[in-house]
Amino acid sequence: MADSELRQRKPHAAEDPIEPARKKKSPQQLVDEEEKYTYWIDALRVITFLFLASCALSYWISNGESFFWGQKNKPNYMRVDWWKAKMNGPLYLTPEELSAYDGKDPSKPVYIAINGTIFDVSLGRHIYGPGGSYNYFAGCDAARAFVTGCFAEDRTPDMRGVEDMFLPLDDPETDAQWTAAELEELKARELAVARQRVHEALKHWVNFFGNSKKYHRVGFVKRDEGWLEREPRRELCAAAQQGRTKRKPRHGGEK
Known part of the structure; x- marks a missing residue:
């Protein structure tokens, strides 16, 4: 193979297996996926965390008397x-x-x-x-x-x-x-x-x-x-x- 032929060839970039999949989705498809996503899951996670944190704080403040802020002798x-x-x-x-x-x-x-x-x-x-x-x-x-x-x-x-x-x-x-x-x-x-x-x-x-x-x-x-x-x-x-x-x-x- 001639040196001139080698010089003319350009190396190809490594192919990204994810990129073709992205290119196949149209803008409308991306919008549809965004609309299908629900934020209730994130809200439920936050509420659950706050509930557990509240229970733990109540238990600590009441010296083990209550998880739900029901202690008789509040500070x-x-x-x-x-x-x-x-x-x-x-x-x-x-x-x-x-x-x-x-x-x-x-x-x-x-x-x-x-x-x-x-x-x-x-x-x-x-x-x-x-x-x-x-x-x-x-x-x-x-x-x-x-x-x-x-x-x-x-x-x-x-x-x-x-x-x-x-x-x-x-x-x-x-x-x-x-x-x-x-x-x-x-x-x-x-x-x-x-x-x-x-x-x-x-x-x-x-x-x-x-x-x-x-x-x-x-x-x-x-x-x-x-x-x-x-x-x-x-x-x-x-x-x-x-x-x-x-x-x-x-x-x-x-x-």
């Missing part, structure tokens, strides 16, 4: 009243107004107050609502009861005299071991310790509700100026009184 950020409280700012309720939130009306949240601060405890309605073991605290400021443990008797914020529950009882035989001046000084120290214990006990409950992820602060109790002075001084409740013991005998060298 605060999923509750309308929580967002209202955040946007509207703190409430200021009188004791009379606060009493309406004792859990008897299912359409209202359940509020308790301690040391003048109001907390929404609606997520614990089974505890603080009617029939609950702590229903005595609902709808009022029962700071005194939190310390004394006398739920029914001490539904009041009046803390006067609560320190007595931490004071030892006087005993003439034991007290004779000190001089009058020494005994007076001893009682002053005992009173300071007792008041500190009351403060710590009340602070414990304030922190419990204030730091809770389940309950949240919504406002404050509004009282008339000088209200405490107009209240009669309360006696220490029986249960708290029974917890008191006699003063311990003096040890050698004790002052």
